[in-house]
Amino acid sequence: MKTGKLIVFTGPSGVGKGTLLRKLLMQHPELVLSISVTTRSPRPGEINGIDYYFVNVEKFQQMVADEELLEWAEFAGNYYGTPRLQVEDLISQGKWVILEIELEGARQIRRTFPQALRLFILPPSLWELEQRIRRRGTETEEAITKRLRRAQEEINAANEFDIQIVNDDLDKALENLEAALFVPC
Numbered sequence: 001m002k003t004g005k006l007i008v009f010t011g012p013s014g015v016g017k018g019t020l021l022r023k024l025l026m027q028h029p030e031l032v033l034s035i036s037v038t039t040r041s042p043r044p045g046e047i048n049g050i051d052y053y054f055v056n057v058e059k060f061q062q063m064v065a066d067e068e069l070l071e072w073a074e075f076a077g078n079y080y081g082t083p084r085l086q087v088e089d090l091i092s093q094g095k096w097v098i099l100e101i102e103l104e105g106a107r108q109i110r111r112t113f114p115q116a117l118r119l120f121i122l123p124p125s126l127w128e129l130e131q132r133i134r135r136r137g138t139e140t141e142e143a144i145t146k147r148l149r150r151a152q153e154e155i156n157a158a159n160e161f162d163i164q165i166v167n168d169d170l171d172k173a174l175e176n177l178e179a180a181l182f183v184p185c
């Protein structure tokens with residue numbers, strides 16, 4: 001039977017994690033992206049159960065109390081967490097499961113799943129990161145400020161991760177990501 005694997009994918013808001021992962025999953029449909037729970041409001045076009053499980057703060061706190069989350073964190077004013085059961089089930093079935101999560105969650109996973117492969121995505125510059133968040137057009141000015149403040153802190157921790165990939169040219173970053181994941185035995 002194939003061995004399951006946990007892959008952690010972290011990087012500052014707006015660096016292009018979601019964009020890279022969408023491309024990766026189109027080319028490697030055998031990989032599974034874990035769907036997180038969040039108290040953030042859906043962005044236009046986001047669908048409950050596909051992009052996130054959108055819940056209120058009370059429900060999120062109940063999930064924490066019931067130990068239903070593998071990891072969780074507060075990020076820029078909202079809570080985010082990984083449902084434990086879905087991930088543990090998939091790994092026990094031999095799947096490769098990707099968690100797209102922020103730094104505090106990645107640190108928790110390092111303690112509970114030390115065997116997980118942890119990747120950090122870097123922007124070519126802070127200026128470009130800010131342009132990307134602004135061009136995406138999904139955040140208020142207040143949220144952009146919070147996310148950019150947090151970005152510097154996250155970038156400072158990039159060396160805690162097994163692999164760092166700069167997302168400058170998207171195709172090149174995807175190539176580097178594939179090389180990191182599919183190391184020939």
Ligand SMILES: Nc1ncnc2c1ncn2[C@@H]1O[C@H](COP(=O)(O)OP(=O)(O)OP(=O)(O)O)[C@@H](O)[C@H]1O
Nearest residue numbers: 012013014015016017018019132136167168169170
């Ligand atoms: N290599 C790239 N060059 C230019 N623009 C990019 C690149 N990669 C992603 N983008 C753009 O940057 C914006 C942010 O990308 P994305 O939403 O994937 O970031 P993210 O890291 O998932 O952010 P968050 O953590 O806030 O969800 C999007 O508009 C996307 O199209």
Ligand SMILES: Nc1nc2c(ncn2[C@@H]2O[C@H](COP(=O)(O)O)[C@@H](O)[C@H]2O)c(=O)[nH]1
Nearest residue numbers: 036037072073075080081082100101102105
């Ligand atoms: N610790 C966790 N972080 C998560 C999870 N799901 C997403 N995230 C991270 O939150 C920020 C903001 O996401 P956004 O969708 O509001 O832009 C980003 O860094 C995500 O990677 C999770 O389950 N746990």
